[in-house]
Every structure is written in structure tokens, then in C-alpha cells.
Amino acid sequence: MNELAARLRREVRGQILLNEPLSPYTSWRLGGPADVLVLPASLDDVAAVQELARERGVPVTVLGGGSNVLIADSGLRGVVVRIGRPLSAVRITDDVVEAECGAPFPRIGRLTVQRGLTGLEFAGGVPGTLGGALAMNAGAHDQSTAAVVLEVTAVDARGRVVRLSREDMDFSYRSSRLQKEPGLVAVKAKLRLREASPAEVRERMRAFMERRRRTQPVGTKNAGSVFKNPPGDFAGRLVEAAGCKGMAVGDAMVSPMHANFIINRGAATADDVRRLIEKVQTAVFERFGVELAPEVRMLGFA
Numbered sequence: 001m002n003e004l005a006a007r008l009r010r011e012v013r014g015q016i017l018l019n020e021p022l023s024p025y026t027s028w029r030l031g032g033p034a035d036v037l038v039l040p041a042s043l044d045d046v047a048a049v050q051e052l053a054r055e056r057g058v059p060v061t062v063l064g065g066g067s068n069v070l071i072a073d074s075g076l077r078g079v080v081v082r083i084g085r086p087l088s089a090v091r092i093t094d095d096v097v098e099a100e101c102g103a104p105f106p107r108i109g110r111l112t113v114q115r116g117l118t119g120l121e122f123a124g125g126v127p128g129t130l131g132g133a134l135a136m137n138a139g140a141h142d143q144s145t146a147a148v149v150l151e152v153t154a155v156d157a158r159g160r161v162v163r164l165s166r167e168d169m170d171f172s173y174r175s176s177r178l179q180k181e182p183g184l185v186a187v188k189a190k191l192r193l194r195e196a197s198p199a200e201v202r203e204r205m206r207a208f209m210e211r212r213r214r215t216q217p218v219g220t221k222n223a224g225s226v227f228k229n230p231p232g233d234f235a236g237r238l239v240e241a242a243g244c245k246g247m248a249v250g251d252a253m254v255s256p257m258h259a260n261f262i263i264n265r266g267a268a269t270a271d272d273v274r275r276l277i278e279k280v281q282t283a284v285f286e287r288f289g290v291e292l293a294p295e296v297r298m299l300g301f302a
């Protein structure tokens with residue numbers, strides 16, 4: 001790994017960090033170290049990392065804002081590529097947004113609302129990056145990331161730059177090709193929104209944010225919704241009805257305010273959260289016969 005890090009330091013402009021704790025890079029503030037963490041400064045950096053890692057058979061994991069991941073306490077082996085601030089340019093021309101995937105998704109939401117464009121009002125309350133929103137097909141209030149995508153530029157596991165149409169992205173509820181194809185890293189995207197009344201879109205974003213403040217444990221360490229909604233129902237409703245609000249393992253607790261949120265009260269471990277997820281799944285299954293699937297991406301678990 002040291003030899004790989006040395007090569008990366010020679011060939012990549014961005015930062016290369018060895019044995020870097022990942023908890024500060026996640027909204028739960030959980031997770032052990034990455035063998036090597038790369039903070040690429042350009043698309044070429046991403047391609048170079050992929051090529052060098054592949055030559056050596058070293059796995060590559062992608063991280064955006066870390067707002068929907070549970071990283072194991074043992075950390076992640078191989079290379080973690082974090083698409084963040086150095087790759088965060090945003091340009092809006094008429095109703096088309098061209099943005100790099102490290103751009104904060106709420107910022108893209110606010111900029112489009114300022115231009116009187118509709119389609120991303122929900123993004124104001126969805127932390128993380130554009131890349132994460134594409135990977136997760138983030139959505140809320142009947143809006144989704146997939147609905148506005150024209151094209152995504154990504155780097156594949158061989159270091160080749162590929163252009164993916166919305167169809168190629170294989171979007172579905174909280175899922176996309178980026179989750180299914182190992183090593184596929186989104187670096188930029190073109191989105192098309194629609195022109196609308198500036199006052200209306202501003203008001204819609206304001207109302208969405210206000211609803212979040214009333215219903216979500218704002219200010220806590222969490223990762224948003226932990227479970228996907230099963231067809232025709234809401235995970236939060238089932239978790240609450242199964243009596244799990246306030247259930248805890250160590251310092252991980254099901255939020256008393258919103259049953260689909262798990263909060264880190266301070267000293268939780270990733271394993272506490274994993275065990276709590278399993279306890280909730282068991283309780284919901286025993287009560288309703290429904291198997292809740294995690295929405296959060298569990299990384300580094302056996």
C-alpha cells in the first residue's frame with residue numbers, strides 16, 4: 001500500500017492520505033480508517049487512481065459527502081476516492097446545469113431556485129454531493145435526481161471516461177448504475193430543469209425545508225432515512241408501529257422524533273448502528289412480516 005501511495009503522490013495532483021480516519025468524512029461521524037484516501041483535484045486524477053489501483057488489484061471505494069453511508073469500525077481496505085470540493089464547479093445556462101460531482105447538492109438546489117428553475121427544490125434539504133445524489137437517486141416531495149438528468153460523465157474501473165445517458169444510468173428508487181457497477185465514479189453531470197415562477201419555486205423550497213425542521217432531528221449526527229420505503233408503505237410508520245422509537249444499542253438510537261432516523265448520541269460505533277438496524281428489522285418483520293431493506297450503504301462489513 002505504501003508503494004501505491006508513493007506512486008499516487010507522484011502522479012496525482014490531489015491529496016493522498018495514508019491510514020486516514022473516515023469518521024470526519026461522514027454525517028454519522030462513524031467508521032474506521034481508509035488504507036489510502038485520495039482527494040482528487042481533477043478528472044485525470046480519478047482516472048490515474050483507477051488505473052494504478054486496477055494494476056495492483058486494489059479495491060476502490062467512492063465517497064461523496066458521506067451522508068448516506070455506514071462505514072465499518074475496521075475501516076475500508078484499498079483506496080477510497082472522495083469526490084469533494086476540488087471538483088465542485090457549477091455552471092447554469094438557461095435551464096441546463098453543468099456541475100462537477102463534488103458540488104454540494106443543496107448548493108445546486110439553491111442556485112437553481114435563484115434562477116427560477118423547478119426540479120431541484122427538494123435538494124435544499126438533502127446533504128451531500130451531486131455524485132452521491134446521482135448514485136442514490138436522491139429524492140423527496142415527489143421530486144428525484146433521475147428526473148432532471150440529461151447526461152453523466154464518469155470514470156470506469158479501467159480509468160476510461162464514459163458518458164452515460166439517463167437510460168444508461170439505470171435509475172430506480174434510491175438506486176442507480178453507480179451502485180451496481182464497482183469502481184464507476186461520476187465526475188460531472190448535465191441536468192435539465194424547467195423554467196417556472198421564481199416566487200413559486202422559492203416558496204416550494206422554503207416549505208420543504210420548513211417541513212424537515214418540524215419532522216426531522218435536525219442538528220443530530222444521522223444519515224437521513226435508514227430504510228427504504230417498502231412498496232405502498234413508509235418505513236418510518238412501520239418502525240414506529242413496531243415500537244422501536246427510542247430503541248438503542250450503545251449510543252446509537254432510533255430517533256424519538258422520526259422513526260426512520262438513527263442518531264449517534266455521541267459515542268456510538270458503526271457496529272452499534274449495524275446491530276440496531278438488525279434489531280429494528282427483526283421487530284418490523286415479527287410484527288408485520290415486512291423485510292425492511294437499508295437505504296444507507298453499508299461499506300466495509302463482512
Ligand SMILES: Cc1cc2nc3c(=O)[nH]c(=O)nc-3n(C[C@H](O)[C@H](O)[C@H](O)COP(=O)(O)OP(=O)(O)OC[C@H]3O[C@@H](n4cnc5c(N)ncnc54)[C@H](O)[C@@H]3O)c2cc1C
Pocket residue numbers: 027061062063064065066067068069083101105125126127128129130131132133134135136137138139140178179184185186187222223224225297
Ligand atoms: C439530514 C439528512 C436528510 C436526508 N434527506 C434525504 C432525502 O430527503 N432524500 C434522499 O434521497 N436522501 C436523503 N438523505 C441521504 C443523503 O443525503 C443522500 O443519499 C445523498 O444524496 C448522499 O450523497 P453523498 O454525497 O453524501 O453520498 P455518500 O453518502 O458519500 O455516498 C452514498 C453512495 O453513493 C456513492 N457515491 C457517492 N459519490 C459518488 C460518485 N461521485 N460516483 C459514484 N458513486 C458515488 C457512494 O459510493 C455510496 O454508495 C439525507 C441525509 C441526511 C443526513
